[in-house]
Amino acid sequence: MTFLPAQKPDLLRLFGSLLAAASALTLAPSVAEAQCDARAELSGCINADNLWVHAGAGPFLSLGTPVLAPAGKASFGLALGYLSRPIGLRVSSPDPDGTVLHVVDNAVNGTFLWSLGVHDRLEITAALPITFYQDGSGIGVARATDAELPRSTMRDVRFGFAASILPRPRSGSADGASVVGRFEVAVPAGDAQAFASGRTITWFPSVLASYRRGRFEAGLEASARIRGEARLANARIxxxxxxxxGASFDVLPNGWLTAAGEAFVLYNFAAQDPPARTADEPQSPAFVPAEWILSATTAPLLGGDMSFTLSGGGPIPFSSEAAVTTPRFRFGLAARYAPTGRDKDSDGVLDRDDKCPDVAEDRDGFQDGDGCPELDNDGDRIPDTKDKCRDAAETVDGFKDDDGCPDPDDDEDGVLDESDQCRNEAEDKDNFKDEDGCPDPDNDEDGLLDKVDKCPNGAEDKDGFKDDDGCPDPDNDLDQVLDAADRCPDAREDLDGFEDEDGCPELDNDEDGVADKADKCPLQAETIDGKDDADGCPEAGAKSRVRWSGDRIVAEAPARFAPGKAEPSKPMEEMLRQMAQLAAGRAPIATIVIEGYADRAGDESAKGLELAEKRALAVKEALVAAGLPADRITAATGDPGEKRAANVPQFEITVQRDKRGKRR
Structure with a gap:
């Protein structure tokens, strides 16, 4: 009875007879399962999974990566794969097409990947493949033994190194060609019945050439797997x-999605044993396992250093049936962490740490570790190229906001803006309210600017006395009586012991019309009677001929104008002199009003009014001649309708004291 790899049905009759003959042989099962016998016709020392994934980053699975781990950096990953029917034998049976024994029907494999950068252009690598689960008939049936296919097993452990002959740039553009050489050794570590291991050590050299242009990448790898032969029926491996x-295209930028397609083929050097001869197939077929794989990779994390790949593929038959170790289909999932040291924008911040991998850091000492250019370090909306204080934010208060510098004291008066009530006007620093930041051009608010104010902190009292010097004059007349209590603030008290507290000068203390400096009796009023009236002393037993009646001066024996006349007589002139002397005692005088009248009460004729006016003027002349101030005297016509006694003079004199003067 003969075993054959999957072949056409015409050859299965011979394969069936060989199987019957082999079944007749008696072999110790322990010997068959204990070692990989180079002479065994049904050897389990065949690796059923031809996809040997390499450590490192990249969109491909059957091709190695063109980017090695940077010096001192390690990469690791796990590639999982499901294979359907990678090992099958077609045996003769009553069915004309024969019967297929699925020696390995389903297999779930995983490969733990690791690499360490020794130099930026050299890394050491290791791969630990494991079969987590598999099922199938195994070769125990064909050997007529009860040996079962192991459900899980170790596979050939691989380790080696990779060297970058033409390295791909780690910074700047990645476009261009690169070449990487690898050399690995696969050490048999699997069960001899599990189709997980070669019969001998496998030497695995390879050379990868790749080319990248923008979002497109292509790779071509040539390799060899040098090992001892193992036989499975008429197949020699x-x-x-x-x-x-392989070829890939970045569907989405920044590693979010890359689509790839690849194919790999293994041409077997060993000459194959011929199956049963037929007229249409006289020669042994070549043993050429080949597969295609389509994959999608996403690497959104750590600047592309962490990637996930989902793949699926199937056989590429070079004959009417796929070669043994070629699965019906395969699916895979790979997760790989592979630091590439990539710095796309050449700013010294690796893409994995670069928040702006496509835009170079501006290297200005401000947040240079994030990889993003801070065109406005202080965030004040003024570009650093124009910002005189790029690390200190502009205060944006309407004052020099275009220079980019904070102005904590806009007016530079030493009072910070946060406390400055007039931040754009400098404090005048004159020790008057200097803490509010506002200039005080008129500290005392007296209407005189401080620059001309002799007393900037003392308000002018605006009393008409030296109001232009800015100083308050609490005692204008300097008579030691403050203006607030001084009845005559502009007239100095004479300080003669007589009513000195009122602030008014009493030039005539006894108000008898004789000034104190000429008055022999300043505190005793003169009896104005025409006798020694200038000495200021009263005459014993004498009585004044003029007196006050309120504000009016009244004569005790009044003289009158001659009828129809306006010229005073001698007696009247003397009387008017005496009246003037009495009026002078009421200094300071505000006004003296003289009202003239006609001879007859009620005379409103033009002649009567004219006469009245002339008489008032005549009296004024007499008073002025007696020493009273002309500018204080007003002469006017009295009310002609006023009833007057027949013996009173045809005039009246009313005296008003200055309101600031004293009144007795």
């Missing part, structure tokens, strides 16, 4: 020449 071709 030994050293192989490998080739792989």
């Amino acid at each position: 030994g050293s192989q020449l490998g080739g792989a071709l």
Whole structure:
């Protein structure tokens, strides 16, 4: 009875007879399962999974990566794969097409990947493949033993190194060609019945050439797997020449999605045993396992250093049936962490740490570790190229906001704006309310600017006395009586012991019309009677001929104008002199009003009014001649309708004291 790899149905009759013959052989099961016998016709020392994934980043699975780990950096990953029916034997049976024994029906494999950068252009690598689960008939049936296919097992452990011959740039544009050489050794570590391991050590050299242009990348890899032969019926599996071709396209930028397609083929150097001969197939077919794979990779994390790949593929038949170790289909999932040291924008911040991988950091000492250019470090909306204080934010208060510098004291008066009530007007620093930041051009608010105010902190009292010097004059006349209590603030008290507290000068203390400096009796009023009236002393037993009646001066024996006349007589002139002397005692005088009248009461004729006016003027002349101030005297016509006694003079004199003067 003969075992054959999957072949056409015409050859299965011979394969069936060989199987019957082999079944007749008696072999110790322990010997068959204990070692990989190079002479065994049904060997389990065949690796059923031809996809050997490499450590590192990239969109491909059958091709190695063109980017090695940076010096001192390690990469690791896990590639999981599901294979359907990678090992099958077609045996003769009553069915004309024969019967297929699925030696390995389903397999779930995983490969733990690791690499360490020794130099930026050299790394050491290791791969630990494991079969987590598999099922199938195994070769125990064909050997007529009860040996079962192991459900899980170790696979060939690989380790080696990779060297970058033409490295891909780690910074700037990644466009261009790169070449990487690898050399790995696969050490048999699997069960001899599990189709997880080669019969001998496998030497695995390879060279990868890749080219990238923008979002497109292509790779071509040539490799060899040099090992001892193992036989599975008429299939001999030994050293192989490998080739792989792949192309990828970044569907989404920044590693979010890359689509790739690849194919790999292994040409077996060993000559194959011929199956049963037929007229249409006289020669042994070549043993060429080949597969295609489509994949989608996303690397959104750590600047592309962390990637996830989902893949699926199937066989590429070079004959009517796929070669043994070629699965019906495969699906895979890979997660890989591979630091690439990539710095796309060449700013010294790796893409994995760069928040702006496509825009270079501006390297100005401000947040240079984030990889983003801070065109406005202080966030004051003034570009650093124009900002005189790029690390201190402009205060944006309407004062020099275009220079980019904070102005904590706009007016530079030493009072910070936050406390300055007049931040754009400098405090005048004159020790008057200097803490409010406002200039006080008139500290005392007296209407005189401080620059001309002799007393800037003392308000002018605006009393008409030296009001232009800005100083308050509490005692204008300097008579030691403050203006607030001084009845005559502009006239100095004479300080003669007589009513000195009122602030008014009493030039005539006894108000007898004789000034104190000429008055022999300043505190005793003169009896104005025409006798020694200038000495200021009263005459014993004498009585004044003029007196006050309120504000009016009244004569005790009044003289009258001659009828129809306006010229005073001698007696009247003497009387008017005496009246003037009495009026002079009421200094300071505000006004003296003289009212003239006609001879007859009620005379409103033009002649009577004219006469009255002339008489008033005549009296004024007499008073002025007696020493009274003319500018204080008003002469006017009295009311002609007023009833007057027949013996009173045809005039009246009314005297008003200055309101600031004293009144007795």
